[in-house]
Amino acid sequence: MLHDDANRKQEQAEYLGRVQALGQAIASAISAIEKYDRTRFEAHLAVQETICNRLTATNWKVLFEGTAPSLIEEVRQAHMALAQLNRVYAALLKRVRRSSGLIVALYRSHGEGYDRGPSPLLSQGHTWSCEA
Numbered sequence: 001m002l003h004d005d006a007n008r009k010q011e012q013a014e015y016l017g018r019v020q021a022l023g024q025a026i027a028s029a030i031s032a033i034e035k036y037d038r039t040r041f042e043a044h045l046a047v048q049e050t051i052c053n054r055l056t057a058t059n060w061k062v063l064f065e066g067t068a069p070s071l072i073e074e075v076r077q078a079h080m081a082l083a084q085l086n087r088v089y090a091a092l093l094k095r096v097r098r099s100s101g102l103i104v105a106l107y108r109s110h111g112e113g114y115d116r117g118p119s120p121l122l123s124q125g126h127t128w129s130c131e132a
Contacts, residue, residue, distance in 0.1 A: 015058055018055050
């Protein structure tokens with residue numbers, strides 16, 4: 001029984017650590033977006049995916065049944081902080097997607113609609129003059 005209790009506490013600590021690590025990975029990804037560092041962003045995205053896979057493999061409600069209320073409150077606070085970061089992250093990604101779309105549209109339309117041939121004004125032999 002004592003061994004099971006120690007094992008359970010270790011699993012609880014690992015779970016809480018993963019939730020906090022996921023929050024840190026999201027914060028780091030946000031920072032990478034702010035600095036336009038695609039390589040770093042992709043690395044943090046891979047870390048997030050790994051942590052999420054590990055978290056979904058754990059039934060945390062069963063893991064924390066009959067646990068001290070202080071530990072449950074700590075897990076709840078970690079989940080709330082993670083939820084807030086997720087909202088910020090989602091809003092940022094939405095804005096980045098929209099901004100990227102605008103930039104792509106700008107580059108795509110650059111030069112379209114302009115005739116590359118000689119200007120009709122120049123072909124008429126028109127000269128500019130200033131009369132006093």
